[in-house]
Amino acid sequence: MVEVFEIYEKMERNNILLSFKGEVTSDLLTSILQIMENKMVDLQEEPKMKKKVYNVLVECLQNLYHHMDEVPDAREQKLKSAIFMIGKLESLYTIFTGNYILNENIAGLKGRLDKVNSLNKEELKHYYKEVLNNGEMSLKGGGGLGMIDIARKTGEKIDYNFLEINDKISFFTLNIKVTTQN
Amino acid sequence: MDNYKIEGSPKTPSITFDLGSGVLEIKGRSIPENSIEFYKPLVDALDKYSSSSKPATTVNVQLEYFNTSSSKCILDVFKKLESIHKGGSAVTINWHYEEDDEDMLEAGEDYQAIINVPFKMVMVNE
Numbered sequence: 001m002v003e004v005f006e007i008y009e010k011m012e013r014n015n016i017l018l019s020f021k022g023e024v025t026s027d028l029l030t031s032i033l034q035i036m037e038n039k040m041v042d043l044q045e046e047p048k049m050k051k052k053v054y055n056v057l058v059e060c061l062q063n064l065y066h067h068m069d070e071v072p073d074a075r076e077q078k079l080k081s082a083i084f085m086i087g088k089l090e091s092l093y094t095i096f097t098g099n100y101i102l103n104e105n106i107a108g109l110k111g112r113l114d115k116v117n118s119l120n121k122e123e124l125k126h127y128y129k130e131v132l133n134n135g136e137m138s139l140k141g142g143g144g145l146g147m148i149d150i151a152r153k154t155g156e157k158i159d160y161n162f163l164e165i166n167d168k169i170s171f172f173t174l175n176i177k178v179t180t181q182n
Numbered sequence: 183m184d185n186y187k188i189e190g191s192p193k194t195p196s197i198t199f200d201l202g203s204g205v206l207e208i209k210g211r212s213i214p215e216n217s218i219e220f221y222k223p224l225v226d227a228l229d230k231y232s233s234s235s236k237p238a239t240t241v242n243v244q245l246e247y248f249n250t251s252s253s254k255c256i257l258d259v260f261k262k263l264e265s266i267h268k269g270g271s272a273v274t275i276n277w278h279y280e281e282d283d284e285d286m287l288e289a290g291e292d293y294q295a296i297i298n299v300p301f302k303m304v305m306v307n308e
Contacts, residue, residue: 026215030192033213048282051247055285058213058249065215125292132257133296145250153285 019085024064059146071100071169093178101172117157186227204236209244212252221255228262235271244278260297278304
């Protein structure tokens with residue numbers, strides 16, 4: 001049996017405002033964004049903070065929507081599932097996301113993340129414009145702009161991890177911090 | 183040719199394009215998952231307008247939020263406006279941002295650096 005109280009306590013300890021596990025659809029994102037927007041109004045968040053959190057949240061969640069790989073589960077059924085959580089501790093918001101990724105896709109993604117993490121503020125601005133202007137628009141979204149935008153808006157390095165599940169798939173997690181201090 | 187008008191939604195902006203006065207307005211939020219689908223008709227409308235453009239074309243962009251998927255499409259719209267500008271209609275892009283929204287101001291400056299059309303950064307009070 002699932003220990004509901006255990007999950008509850010874990011979420012309480014991490015100050016989770018909202019969490020979701022399952023398939024990420026367009027309608028779901030519309031609802032989640034609406035909920036978070038209302039929540040930030042209730043919490044009387046500064047407009048500046050509200051905008052930053054909202055923007056970064058949109059990019060994080062749409063990343064999941066566009067890039068979740070379909071992976072076979074233990075019973076060889078197609079599985080397209082992800083998790084995300086939004087936590088708040090004083091003036092720091094944290095967005096956690098997790099999704100399966102095919103091992104063959106790790107190198108490309110890791111390369112892009114490391115590139116973004118190697119750049120300073122000015123270099124990120126320059127790189128953003130370069131990708132915006134020259135990059136191919138992918139049918140799946142911004143064609144690599146999402147991570148650059150997250151790094152620019154948060155002013156933080158992107159904290160990521162790949163947890164190997166087996167020789168075919170891994171679980172990719174992001175831990176994005178948003179404050180207005182930067 | 184008819185005026186172009188689209189109502190806003192929680193994820194897409196309202197767009198009005200008055201062909202008689204040459205004024206295009208994009209307002210609201212632009213965060214759809216699929217932006218190409220949303221912006222293609224506007225790019226097509228600008229294409230048609232370019233052959234019978236007014237001496238001056240004014241573009242008011244007042245976005246609260248936009249995602250990176252939209253940012254490429256907005257660039258496509260601006261590129262179309264750049265060619266209309268070159269074609270003889272004096273285009274001005276008024277990029278609106280709220281007082282405390284440095285990210286939105288910076289986004290406007292990014293476009294200004296790429297597109298060869300006069301930009302005005304317009305601060306609005308909340």
